[in-house]
Amino acid sequence: MTFWRDLWHLTVRALLITIRIPWALIPNIAISLFFLVVYNGGLSGIAALPQFAGGHYINFILPVAVVSGAVGGAGGAGQALIRDMESGFLTKMALTPTSRSALVLAPMIAGITQLLVQTLIIVAVSLAMGLQFPTGIGGFLGILALTAGWGLAFAGYAVAMALRSRSGQAAQAATFIFFPLLFLSDTFVPMSLIHAHWMRFLVRINPTTYVFNAMRALLEKPYHPAPVWHGVLAILGAVAVTLTWAFSSTRKSLSLRN
Amino acid sequence: MTAIQVDHVKKAYGTVQALADVSFHVNSGESFGLLGPNGAGKSTLIRIISTLESPTAGEVLVSGHSAAKDAHRVRQKIGVALQETGLDPLMTGREILLLTARLFGSTAHQARNRADFLMERFQLTDVAGRHVGTYSGGMRRRLDLAVALAHEPDIVILDEPTTGLDPTNRLALWDLLRSLSQDDHKTLLMTTQYLEEADALCDRVLFIDHGHIVAEGTPRDLKREMGYSVIRFSAAGTAPDWLAAYLIGHRFDCELDGASIEIYSANPEEDVFRLGELMKAERLTMQNLEVRPPSLDDVFLHLTSGENTKGAANL
Numbered sequence: 001m002t003f004w005r006d007l008w009h010l011t012v013r014a015l016l017i018t019i020r021i022p023w024a025l026i027p028n029i030a031i032s033l034f035f036l037v038v039y040n041g042g043l044s045g046i047a048a049l050p051q052f053a054g055g056h057y058i059n060f061i062l063p064v065a066v067v068s069g070a071v072g073g074a075g076g077a078g079q080a081l082i083r084d085m086e087s088g089f090l091t092k093m094a095l096t097p098t099s100r101s102a103l104v105l106a107p108m109i110a111g112i113t114q115l116l117v118q119t120l121i122i123v124a125v126s127l128a129m130g131l132q133f134p135t136g137i138g139g140f141l142g143i144l145a146l147t148a149g150w151g152l153a154f155a156g157y158a159v160a161m162a163l164r165s166r167s168g169q170a171a172q173a174a175t176f177i178f179f180p181l182l183f184l185s186d187t188f189v190p191m192s193l194i195h196a197h198w199m200r201f202l203v204r205i206n207p208t209t210y211v212f213n214a215m216r217a218l219l220e221k222p223y224h225p226a227p228v229w230h231g232v233l234a235i236l237g238a239v240a241v242t243l244t245w246a247f248s249s250t251r252k253s254l255s256l257r258n
Numbered sequence: 259m260t261a262i263q264v265d266h267v268k269k270a271y272g273t274v275q276a277l278a279d280v281s282f283h284v285n286s287g288e289s290f291g292l293l294g295p296n297g298a299g300k301s302t303l304i305r306i307i308s309t310l311e312s313p314t315a316g317e318v319l320v321s322g323h324s325a326a327k328d329a330h331r332v333r334q335k336i337g338v339a340l341q342e343t344g345l346d347p348l349m350t351g352r353e354i355l356l357l358t359a360r361l362f363g364s365t366a367h368q369a370r371n372r373a374d375f376l377m378e379r380f381q382l383t384d385v386a387g388r389h390v391g392t393y394s395g396g397m398r399r400r401l402d403l404a405v406a407l408a409h410e411p412d413i414v415i416l417d418e419p420t421t422g423l424d425p426t427n428r429l430a431l432w433d434l435l436r437s438l439s440q441d442d443h444k445t446l447l448m449t450t451q452y453l454e455e456a457d458a459l460c461d462r463v464l465f466i467d468h469g470h471i472v473a474e475g476t477p478r479d480l481k482r483e484m485g486y487s488v489i490r491f492s493a494a495g496t497a498p499d500w501l502a503a504y505l506i507g508h509r510f511d512c513e514l515d516g517a518s519i520e521i522y523s524a525n526p527e528e529d530v531f532r533l534g535e536l537m538k539a540e541r542l543t544m545q546n547l548e549v550r551p552p553s554l555d556d557v558f559l560h561l562t563s564g565e566n567t568k569g570a571a572n573l
Binding site for chain 1: 308309310330333334336338340342343344345346347348349353357358360361362363405409
């Protein structure tokens with residue numbers, strides 16, 4: 001009970017701080033909108049290929065914009081933790097009886113809240129650009145859930161890196177994993193249009209591929225549930241790995257006893 | 259009744275021994291000072307007692323609870339202000355106090371009342387709604403101490419509470435600490451490099467150097483046990499370092515402090531007379547002569563002589 005109470009208070013505080021540094025939010029949303037507008041503007045013609053099965057390119061590219069925003073937003077959780085380490089605030093909180101898990105979960109939840117707001121903005125812009133939701137409100141909520149899940153996985157990674165490195169620059173550098181995760185996938189065209197074998201191999205082992213395809217399945221009619229479940233499994237696997245890493249880093253890196 | 263019991267605590271970081279078999283206790287309601295130069299092991303000890311680190315060996319009991327095994331209970335009993343203030347510059351003072359009180363289990367109503375009370379007591383009411391990033395050093399120190407008291411702990415632990423403060427703010431903080439001890443009957447455990455601070459605030463002190471305890475007692479007893487007075491003077495018309503060497507040659511226990519000479523003397527009346535004779539023989543005039551009882555600075559220097567310079571102990 002006290003865990004949830006503490007998590008609530010710490011999350012409210014983390015959100016308050018997020019709002020008080022608005023300049024930290026703007027580059028992230030700008031990059032996502034850049035992907036959406038530029039790739040849709042430059043590549044939308046290829047949606048005429050039969051591999052797109054008559055769909056709009058914006059439906060194909062939207063998950064890329066959403067996931068890039070999710071990764072950036074969740075990475076903010078690591079930065080928030082670094083701020084608290086540098087100011088000594090994390091140690092001050094560690095001197096209270098609050099759970100150590102709540103201390104690291106709160107910035108993650110704030111990061112996910114941030115990325116959900118970003119996703120709403122991206123979807124709103126996409127709707128203005130012609131996006132259609134053939135699966136209705138269920139599909140929209142499904143995309144939000146997948147975004148939050150993938151954001152949580154990345155937030156776990158960002159927090160673990162922050163706790164291990166205890167350095168803003170190192171934690172920032174670690175977010176460059178974003179590039180292979182985002183681009184070594186069927187980011188711009190379906191798998192059937194990727195001919196290089198090495199690339200096809202990397203696309204298959206990249207969990208982001210399954211997240212993209214789960215979101216795309218929620219933007220298509222007829223609805224195919226299999227890619228969605230694959231995406232959910234990829235997210236659950238990544239969340240299990242990164243959160244375990246984050247919590248073990250909490251114990252090891254901060255010397256904070258429960 | 260014992261508030262803090264430290265039993266044979268050792269702490270090593272790799273091959274570096276930060277604490278070597280340290281034992282002492284702090285009584286309830288007592289003001290206890292941990293003194294020593296930089297790197298003596300004071301902050302390590304504070305972090306172990308505050309549950310932030312584990313000892314390599316030994317045990318710490320706070321109000322009877324093990325800091326290692328029962329950290330949760332120990333945190334309820336102690337309020338801690340570390341050397342570096344742990345305040346988020348983007349939060350207001352009031353927000354930090356409210357959050358801390360809630361994390362210690364206060365209701366919203368209790369937390370508001372406590373925050374208002376502490377802001378008033380620490381003269382922060384006017385800036386309660388301002389971001390901490392805009393506070394002066396003195397305000398930050400006061401807020402940090404107020405945050406340590408958010409849950410009304412019995413024991414207050416302070417790591418170099420006045421470091422970096424100007425003399426006015428330092429004296430104001432001394433008054434607050436005195437009031438915590440005398441009016442609120444809190445147990446105070448504090449570290450400091452300012453020995454006059456310990457002299458002014460602490461009932462008992464413990465000297466620590468290179469991870470070892472070198473002395474423990476009341477400031478008064480330690481000064482008395484030293485058994486020496488200090489003769490201090492300067493001389494016109496000669497280089498102080500030459501004079502110091504000259505006096506050492508005449509078997510005076512002598513040190514140079516800036517342009518002044520300080521002599522530890524077990525028999526000050528006789529030594530002042532001898533000094534007068536020597537100075538007369540050298541055609542020198544003694545100036546600003548004073549004979550005073552030893553300060554804690556002198557005790558510390560005496561205990562660690564050969565390992566510390568006068569400058570290091572006077573930090």
